[in-house]
Amino acid sequence: MKIFFLSIFLALFLFSNENKETIQVEILENIFKNISLGKKIVIWSDNKKLLHEFDNKAHFSTTQKCHMASIIVLEDKKNLKEDFCDKAIFVLNYELLKEIPKSFGSMFWKKGRPNIVIIESRTKEQNISVSNQLDMYLEEKIW
Amino acid sequence: MVKRRELTIFFLLFILGLFLAYTYSDILRAKENIFDRIEKHKIEQISFVLKNLQEDIYKNNQIATKNDLVSFFEEKKNREKYEHILSMMLSSDVKYSYVLYKDDENKFRFLLDASKTDKANFNQKFDIDLKEYNLAYATKEPQTVKQKNVENIYITYIYPIISNGAVIGLFNIDFTTEIKSIILESIKPLEAFFTILTIFIFIFMGITLVQIFHYFITKKKIFTDPLTNTFNRNYLEEIGHVIDLKNYSIAMLDLDKFKVINDTYGHKAGDYVLSHVSTIFKKSIRDSDILIRYGGEEFLLLINNRDSEKLKMTICERIRANVAKENFSYDGDDIKVTLSIGIHKHPSLEKNLQEAIKIADKMLYEAKRSGRNRVVVYDEKLNSHSSSSSSSKYLSFVKEALAEDRVTCHYQPIYSHHTGEIFKYEALVRIISKDGKVIMPMSFMPQIKLTNVHYKLTQRVLSTVFDKFKDNQKLVSININFSDLIHPDIEDSIVKALKSNHNLASRVTFEILESDEIENIELFKQKIHLLHSLKAKVSIDDFGSGYSNFKSVIDIEANFLKIDGSLIKNIDINSKDFKVVKSIVHFAAQSNMQTIAEFVHSKEVYEKLLLLDIDYMQGYYISKPEPHLVLKEELFKTVS
Numbered sequence: 001m002k003i004f005f006l007s008i009f010l011a012l013f014l015f016s017n018e019n020k021e022t023i024q025v026e027i028l029e030n031i032f033k034n035i036s037l038g039k040k041i042v043i044w045s046d047n048k049k050l051l052h053e054f055d056n057k058a059h060f061s062t063t064q065k066c067h068m069a070s071i072i073v074l075e076d077k078k079n080l081k082e083d084f085c086d087k088a089i090f091v092l093n094y095e096l097l098k099e100i101p102k103s104f105g106s107m108f109w110k111k112g113r114p115n116i117v118i119i120e121s122r123t124k125e126q127n128i129s130v131s132n133q134l135d136m137y138l139e140e141k142i143w
Numbered sequence: 144m145v146k147r148r149e150l151t152i153f154f155l156l157f158i159l160g161l162f163l164a165y166t167y168s169d170i171l172r173a174k175e176n177i178f179d180r181i182e183k184h185k186i187e188q189i190s191f192v193l194k195n196l197q198e199d200i201y202k203n204n205q206i207a208t209k210n211d212l213v214s215f216f217e218e219k220k221n222r223e224k225y226e227h228i229l230s231m232m233l234s235s236d237v238k239y240s241y242v243l244y245k246d247d248e249n250k251f252r253f254l255l256d257a258s259k260t261d262k263a264n265f266n267q268k269f270d271i272d273l274k275e276y277n278l279a280y281a282t283k284e285p286q287t288v289k290q291k292n293v294e295n296i297y298i299t300y301i302y303p304i305i306s307n308g309a310v311i312g313l314f315n316i317d318f319t320t321e322i323k324s325i326i327l328e329s330i331k332p333l334e335a336f337f338t339i340l341t342i343f344i345f346i347f348m349g350i351t352l353v354q355i356f357h358y359f360i361t362k363k364k365i366f367t368d369p370l371t372n373t374f375n376r377n378y379l380e381e382i383g384h385v386i387d388l389k390n391y392s393i394a395m396l397d398l399d400k401f402k403v404i405n406d407t408y409g410h411k412a413g414d415y416v417l418s419h420v421s422t423i424f425k426k427s428i429r430d431s432d433i434l435i436r437y438g439g440e441e442f443l444l445l446i447n448n449r450d451s452e453k454l455k456m457t458i459c460e461r462i463r464a465n466v467a468k469e470n471f472s473y474d475g476d477d478i479k480v481t482l483s484i485g486i487h488k489h490p491s492l493e494k495n496l497q498e499a500i501k502i503a504d505k506m507l508y509e510a511k512r513s514g515r516n517r518v519v520v521y522d523e524k525l526n527s528h529s530s531s532s533s534s535s536k537y538l539s540f541v542k543e544a545l546a547e548d549r550v551t552c553h554y555q556p557i558y559s560h561h562t563g564e565i566f567k568y569e570a571l572v573r574i575i576s577k578d579g580k581v582i583m584p585m586s587f588m589p590q591i592k593l594t595n596v597h598y599k600l601t602q603r604v605l606s607t608v609f610d611k612f613k614d615n616q617k618l619v620s621i622n623i624n625f626s627d628l629i630h631p632d633i634e635d636s637i638v639k640a641l642k643s644n645h646n647l648a649s650r651v652t653f654e655i656l657e658s659d660e661i662e663n664i665e666l667f668k669q670k671i672h673l674l675h676s677l678k679a680k681v682s683i684d685d686f687g688s689g690y691s692n693f694k695s696v697i698d699i700e701a702n703f704l705k706i707d708g709s710l711i712k713n714i715d716i717n718s719k720d721f722k723v724v725k726s727i728v729h730f731a732a733q734s735n736m737q738t739i740a741e742f743v744h745s746k747e748v749y750e751k752l753l754l755l756d757i758d759y760m761q762g763y764y765i766s767k768p769e770p771h772l773v774l775k776e777e778l779f780k781t782v783s
Contacts, residue, residue, distance in 0.1 A: 094264075094267070109261075110261060110263055110267075110269060110270075111239050111241075111258070111261055111263075111269075111296070111317060112290070112295075112296050112317070113269070113270060113271060114270065115268070115269065115270045116270060117268060136248075136250065136270075137268075137270070139268060143264045143265060143266040143267045143268075
């Protein structure tokens with residue numbers, strides 16, 4: 001747990017001079033490495049810069065077609081489409097967790113610090129297994 | 144001196160560099176100090192407000208525990224009230240103000256957030272892992288966290304809310320980087336100025352270092368003789384002014400018959416010998432001694448006086464013996480080399496270094512004259528010499544001319560009025576100065592008499608004249624001192640040259656000064672006999688100016704008598720001179736010698752001499768000495 005946490009902040013430190021998307025992708029990668037959807041993780045995002053950063057890192061596959069993806073990284077609710085029904089949704093805004101009941105977690109910036117929230121009940125509903133490395137980010141409800 | 148100037152510049156740049164580095168670090172320190180003061184001031188203000196707020200929260204609302212605090216702020220109106228109070232702290236310097244607490248799972252959660260933007264919800268988790276947060280809990284003391292410019296926050300101030308001796312929550316104030324940015328922006332030009340200045344100083348220091356390095360490389364080349372890898376005369380000039388002669392003895396070292404080595408085995412063999420001999424020298428001396436290649440095969444050794452008097456002799460004897468026992472093998476030939484050394488043990492007794500060198504050089508001359516391959520030491524008690532520093536200057540001047548091949552001969556025709564032809568030419572030494580001027584022998588010859596340089600100059604003249612006349616049929620006269628004539632090396636040179644070319648021998652006349660100090664008349668006669676035996680002719684030069692020992696002149700059977708110019712130049716107006724010359728002409732005729740009158744500078748003198756039936760005449764009226772051999776057609780044209 002501690003190691004995971006440190007690695008996130010180390011990433012934050014190391015990439016503090018880099019752009020926000022790069023740091024965001026570093027953190028998201030650490031999260032996605034510690035969850036299992038029961039199928040290969042293929043990422044689609046409405047944030048094209050973020051998707052491009054994922055491509056550069058090459059740890060996860062990405063797609064430009066959302067129906068090909070297994071996980072949706074959503075920044076703006078208006079980009080939510082109906083065919084996301086069967087996808088895992090990870091949002092980039094805490095408030096979106098409330099607005100999109102299907103979203104199971106969020107990575108967002110709060111007062112300049114990166115924050116992660118994973119809603120435990122939603123992961124269970126969607127059969128998303130979460131490594132205990134992410135325990136400290138698990139929340140029972142959205143405040 | 145370049146070295147001194149460059150080193151001074153480098154030193155000044157270094158000092159300036161240090162000063163700038165210190166000033167720059169001072170500015171940085173001052174900058175940090177300004178930040179610290181601003182921080183401190185802000186924090187003091189905030190701290191005071193937070194303290195009052197804390198007291199208000201738990202005193203007015205009966206809050207004793209963390210749960211009480213959470214319960215209290217669960218009420219929206221309570222949150223709004225205190226968030227309103229907190230929001231009053233927000234300014235251009237304070238970006239966020241909020242209250243956190245640590246839940247049972249040690250997660251930090253928001254209780255209040257007065258921020259106008261990026262506002263968190265009540266109880267929302269806040270991921271922070273800075274030790275200062277836990278430290279605030281543990282120590283119950285406020286903490287300051289320097290952020291790494293996260294979203295232009297540079298400091299977070301954490302103030303613990305304490306109730307019943309326990310921390311139940313944390314006030315958090317995030318300061319923006321705005322002030323810092325303003326300060327940084329304002330001092331940026333100053334920082335840029337110092338950075339550019341420092342870069343320039345380092346560039347200049349680099350350039351200066353390169354120049355100094357280049358200077359030392361060049362200096363080594365300037366002061367080192369490439370063949371022998373010893374110091375050269377430039378080095379002697381460099382140290383000449385600063386060297387303390389009390390600390391040194393001086394030795395002049397000269398390879399015996401080096402010319403023979405060059406002539407017999409070639410110049411490459413000569414260079415090989417010089418190179419190897421200098422290696423022997425270097426092995427035979429100490430680190431504190433200074434070895435200088437002074438001329439072609441001549442070396443100057445400055446022997447340090449740190450050890451006993453006896454050691455100086457030992458060093459020189461060791462050098463001499465080491466060279467003598469060495470067999471120099473070059474191109475299949477075994478070359479034996481010997482060395483003559485002249486020493487002046489106490490050069491500090493002389494006026495200057497050049498004067499001391501002159502004496503050492505005289506001792507070298509003595510060593511050569513005494514049979515070579517020996518060391519001769521100057522004895523101050525026995526030698527009460529008088530010399531001037533100007534003579535030392537000329538000694539050095541001639542040595543330099545010899546080394547730089549600026550010694551030449553001009554030739555003055557000796558005219559026969561009986562035949563109307565040029566009878567022969569007199570070779571007269573000249574030195575071409577560095578600026579191309581022709582220097583006459585009276586400017587330097589008297590000063591170098593009885594020195595090793597004199598005999599080297601004579602050797603050079605002999606070599607030059609023999610070389611010029613070996614293949615033509617013209618006759619030539621060469622001036623030579625008695626002291627040179629009895630010098631073994633000069634004798635060798637003459638014998639070798641004339642024996643190998645009988646035709647040349649029969650065309651050469653050696654003019655020996657009648658005024659020369661001839662101490663050993665028997666030896667003199669022997670040498671004249673030797674010249675006669677080689678078929679060379681002998682002329683008594685400047686006859687009438689010395690002690691005029693008629694018997695000796697008859698005994699040596701000279702071929703010519705050259706009447707001294709002092710008797711000729713006024714012969715047209717001075718009847719006494721006319722009578723003396725008339726007597727000399729008569730004496731010469733009786734003794735079977737031909738007469739030559741020199742200093743024939745005017746038509747009047749020339750015509751007067753015709754009356755005396757002088758055999759030959761020379762002088763500016765007939766022709767000046769010229770670098771080339773003057774032709775008959777050119778005579779009587781130089782003086783109207």
